[in-house]
Amino acid sequence: MSGQMEHANLFEDARSHLEDVFAAIDVPGDARERLMQPNLSLQVSVPVRMDDGSLKVFPGWRVQYDTTLGPAKGGIRFHPDVSQAEVTTLSFWMAVKCAVVDLPYGGGKGGVKVDPKQLSKLELERLARSYIRAIADVVGPERDIPAPDVNTNATVMGWMADEFDHLARGKVPAAITGKPPALGGSKGRVAATGRGALHVLDLWAEREQRKPEQTTVAIQGFGNAAYHFARLAHERGYRIVAVSDSKGTIYSREGLDPDAIMEQKERNKRLHDMVYCDDSVCIAENVEKLERDELLTLKVDVLALAALENQVHEENVDQLRCGAVLEIANGPVTGQADVRLEERGVPVLPDVLANTGGVIVSYYEWVQNRSGERWAEEDINKRLAKRLKAQSDKVFERAERDGISYRKAAYRQGIERIAHAIQLRGQCQDSE
Missing domain, CATH: 3.40.50.10860 (Leucine Dehydrogenase, chain A, domain 1)
Structure with missing residues (x-):
């Protein structure tokens, strides 16, 4: 195709x-x-x-x-x-x-x-x-x-x-966000998507009475969002047992240190004067090296998908052996695979909630740029955590109340808000 x-x-x-x-x-x-x-x-x-x-x-x-x-x-x-x-x-x-x-x-x-x-x-x-x-x-x-x-x-x-x-x-x-701090970018923006995904995972784990140190995580992808998620999750006590990128998977039952992996990648940067890191996680030492797609089939508590769209689909969804899926990338699970995971009772923390940390902190950057203020990173991280807790709780409670998946609950929450605003604007808005 x-x-x-x-x-x-x-x-x-x-x-x-x-x-x-x-x-x-x-x-x-x-x-x-x-x-x-x-x-x-x-x-x-x-x-x-x-x-x-x-x-x-x-x-x-x-x-x-x-x-x-x-x-x-x-x-x-x-x-x-x-x-x-x-x-x-x-x-x-x-x-x-x-x-x-x-x-x-x-x-x-x-x-x-x-x-x-x-x-x-x-x-x-x-x-x-x-x-x-x-x-x-x-x-x-x-x-x-x-x-x-x-x-x-x-x-x-x-x-x-x-x-x-x-x-x-x-x-x-305020026309562009995600800028370097010296040009008006917000502190905390680089790590925001990964940090936000960890907040959502923490909130879900707390509801499930699951402790970080009792939770194994495999991460597909090792770009910016995945690295910061892995780094922060490791600090929280989650055991990161596998990481993959386009060239392969590395695995360690005892757990991986994301900072050590990134340090080796950074040390081997070769292209574009530090704009891109072109090396693989597979340069890490003292780990088991697997094929790239083997990560999806590992028996872990949480499979974090942080690569591209359509990574879990109808042909491979039944090979997943994870207890839950965390979507850090956009659209990594197709609709058919999502239905299958719901039938199997595998909860999916959806992208439209789990990867919102980046746009939330971009919003804070936009607000700072428009007001001429500079907020401390600690303040930004607190604001991010507060907003994600409030909105995640609404999604989780709706899912539990209506007996539906987290994705369905999140979509209903979002579309309901957009539809209400469309109606409030009146019936003749298309005459502008």
């Missing part, structure tokens, strides 16, 4: 959750119609002058799925498999997750179809600036606020923020 077909199916799979919500709660017809399609979908050409003097043009997109609750919010990914359907799906998930945790945002997402690891650092910077020039008319602090995603980070966001300032002929720090 081609990548485009997979992404088209991904969007239909993601949107299928709406049917469950519509069948379960009273969503007026106007809201249903609006939620089935994105508000805006922009395709752009992203020209880049290469170091050898040649010009390459990469396709890019920015999608705003729904902006009823506020300006669109969502990351930008640079990846060779990016497509319009994928970006649309991601923007849909962003709309839901912002509503689930009660942020004044809609859902947005962007991407460029490119392999950034094949670019020099200067080519990467030209790509970032060219993309912002291409989408500048539809983004900004009151309309759509981009942030990091796959293969983009604080360095890339800093370039984009600087380019937006040049276009605006002024300083507009």
